[in-house]
Structure formats: structure tokens, C-alpha cells
Amino acid sequence: MFQLIRRLASGVWAAVCLCLLPSSLSAQETRLAEQGAEPPAASLADMDWLVGQWVGDGIGGAPAMESWLPPTGTVMVGTFVQQTGDGGIMFTEHLYLMEEEGTLVLRLKHFNADLTGWEEKDDILNFRLVAMEACAAYFNALTLRCRDADKPGEGLVAAVRMQSGAELLFNFKAMLRN
Numbered sequence: 001m002f003q004l005i006r007r008l009a010s011g012v013w014a015a016v017c018l019c020l021l022p023s024s025l026s027a028q029e030t031r032l033a034e035q036g037a038e039p040p041a042a043s044l045a046d047m048d049w050l051v052g053q054w055v056g057d058g059i060g061g062a063p064a065m066e067s068w069l070p071p072t073g074t075v076m077v078g079t080f081v082q083q084t085g086d087g088g089i090m091f092t093e094h095l096y097l098m099e100e101e102g103t104l105v106l107r108l109k110h111f112n113a114d115l116t117g118w119e120e121k122d123d124i125l126n127f128r129l130v131a132m133e134a135c136a137a138y139f140n141a142l143t144l145r146c147r148d149a150d151k152p153g154e155g156l157v158a159a160v161r162m163q164s165g166a167e168l169l170f171n172f173k174a175m176l177r178n
Helices: 002-010 013-018 044-050
Strands: 052-057 063-068 075-083 089-100 103-112 125-133 136-139 142-146 155-161 167-174
Touching: 044 075, 044 089, 044 103, 044 136, 063 167, 103 136
Parallel strands: none
Antiparallel strands: 052 063, 052 167, 063 075, 075 089, 089 103, 103 125, 125 136, 136 142, 142 155, 155 167
16 A cells, blocks of 8 residues: 555656545544554454445546455455546555454555556565454554445445555445346
């Protein structure tokens, strides 16, 4: 995610991202781990609400999609696609939500539209769990939560905190199938 932030901050999308930044009065969606804090107990069973396909507006208002498969053993596999304004692929992410040592960790890699990676070959971004609530998982600088905890299948909020402290916020709704 931080690679994305650096690319956005240094590239064409810097001006576009300014429209996604929260006002100084709004609450942060993401949380940060305190130094030395132990991650809470959690399992993939706590994340059943995440399974499905989600669509919404992404960076600069361009369409974005996120999909999560049901668990396979101790791993849930997800994908994220950020489109360009003209409908092409800006970038994708391959995500693994994994059970590890009684808690959850989210790992991901970014890819350009031509499938070249952002991270070095063996590098992976790791987000450890900070807090777990009903219909919400707060990883260090990354949040996945239901838009409405009383209606888990209707909407998904995903947020990532940039190094500046500002956030990229994605509001998704459940993808309707024909």
C-alpha cells in the first residue's frame, strides 16, 4: 500500500487524491498498532461477511472492484482492481487474508496493468491485525468493515492510511449478478 501512496503522491494522481482526503474534522477509518501491542485473537470464521464481490468508486472516482473467495484452509484469497477513468486497468492487488498464530494477517502485492509487480519479487506488504469488531477488521493502517454492521452483505468500506496520515477511502456495494 505504501508503494501505491508514493506513486500517487509523486504522479498524476496526486491532485486527484486530494479529493479523497478526509477533512481535518472527520474521524479516521484506519487504526495503527501501538508499539509492542499483541494482535487480538481472530480466525477466518470472523470474516465470513467479507466473502463476495464488491464494486464502487475508487481513486479519482474511477470504478474499483474487490472480490473475496471463501476460505481455503487457513487462507482467504482476494483481488482488488482499480480502473482508470477510461475503463482500463490502473493497477491490481492480490490479497491473502491468513490465520497465523491465533490471529489474522493480511498480505498483498500490487501489479501494474501489464502484470509487472510494484514490490520486489519476494517482497510482500504485511498488515497485522490491530482490532476486531462485529463486521470489522482493523489492520495496521488498513481497514475492512461492513458499511452497516446490521446489514453485512450490502456494503463494504475499505480504507488505507497514507504516510501523511490522510486516508484513501473506498465505499463498495455488493455486486449484483444477472
